Amino acid sequence: MIGYALNISRMAKQITTRRRFIYNAALAGVGLPLIGASGFCNGDTSQQNLQKQNPDNSNKLGIALVGLGSYATHQLAPALQQTKHAYLAGIVTGTPSKIDTWQQRYSMPDANVYNYSNFDEIIKNKAIDIVYVVLPNSMHAEYVIRAAKAGKHVICEKPMAITVDDCTAMINACQNAGRMLSIGYRLHFEPYNLTMARLGTQRVYGAIKKIDTGFGFTIGDPTQWRLKKALSGGGPLQDVGIYSINATCYTSGQVPTSVIAQEGPKTDLQKFAEVEQSLSWQFTMPDGYTAYGKSSYAENYNYITAYTAKGDFGLTSAFGYNGQKGFTPDGIMQLPAINQQAAQIDDFAQCIINKKATIVPGQLGRRDVILMQAIYESIYTGKSVAIKMPDG
Ligand code: NAD
Helix, strand or coil, rough: CHHHHHHHHHHHHCCCCCCCEEEECCCCCCCCCCCCCCCCCCCHHHHHHHHHHCCCCCHHHHHEEECCCCCHHHHHHHHCCCCEEEEEEEEEECCCCHHHHHHHHCCCCCHHEEECCCCHHHHHCCCCEEEEEECHHHHHHHHHHHHHCCCCCEEEEECCCHHHHHHHHHHHHHHHHHEEEEEEHHHHHCCHHHHHHHHHCCCCCCCCEEEEEEEEEECCCCCHHCCHHHHHHHHHHHHHHHHHHHHHHHHHCCCCCEEEEEECCCCCCCEEEEEECEEEEEEEEECCCCEEEEEECCCEEEEEEEEECCCEEEEEEEEEEECCCECCCCCECCCCCCCCHHHHHHHHHHHHHHHHHHHCHHHHHHHHHHHHHHHHHHHHHHHCEEECCCCC
16 A cells, blocks of 8 residues: 555656646656567577667667557557667567568567467567567466566556456566566556646645546447456456546545445347446545446446545546546646657666666556456445455
């Protein structure tokens, strides 16, 4: 809990303390980043060296993406073209047909291409410093642990895992290997969400009396892994509701003490045979107020509002890759748009380089898995569930 409070304090300090939200683009002090062949592994170190010798990459940490799906392809790989402290050095994929395109697009040597079977050989590859796990949720634990055992620092996508025990095993594996673990919580580096954290934790408009947040979207393809419980761990809560939970914690600077939750109606029994279609929850916060949340795979919304005696502040477009919009009692927020993923990755690379703790460690990922499990437990039992976080 204390570690979490410190993280929030670090997060909030990244923002200037101006009350008026007519920010200029410089945003000093925000800690913004800085935006500034094929075949599987064959040990071809000459190409690998050429890649490292590229002056743009020489001082950067090499990242290998594990899982070349939508997020890796459309967000992370492009973001890695903007990072200053890390670069896209390798890939791990179970789909050989993707390899040529990735190698050509990102000038990647054969030596840095792996599949799920030979992945552990990455231990020998000095060009890869960080493994970034971007697989379906239930696969995160295995690949984070294998990456740690191969001596790599790890970024794991959200949700960290589908069980609390898996989270603990992942944290322990990285600790035992002496490697750092972070979660792909991009919004901890995004100016509008950082502003929510600062306004809430510094009580700029006084104590929070209520929080209301939700994230939902209409899901497409009925065959996708997100709708299969064994791979996803659950429905919209795991996928996007987690952002509302995370935002409740960083806006309040607190972790809920109990929760009561309800599953929403299922209008499509076939599509949502294995997971919830929608749900809502009410957290009791340590200060005594209620933080309301909801999530859905059948409705579109994406917001957070914090209510205080001096007025409300919030984000009407809160959790997307871009397009954030926000307001306070003093007016609308005007903050720069950044590449969130580049900011997140660069921060982690700098943490490794400077031997500094990440603000989005495995413990934070586990905290959110604990909160999500409490929500499910409340739905199944129909009762309020007390929330207890592990020490450390
Ligand atoms: P996706 O379905 O587009 O990609 C999944 C990848 O995993 C594919 O390359 C697929 O081939 C591979 N895979 C390996 N084994 C698989 C299996 N048994 N079933 C299905 N796919 C398998 O998913 P995505 O949207 O890229 O999501 C991947 C991870 O990233 C998830 O954990 C998700 O929550 C997370 N994510 C995070 C963000 C964010 O904003 N931080 C956004 C999107 C996704």
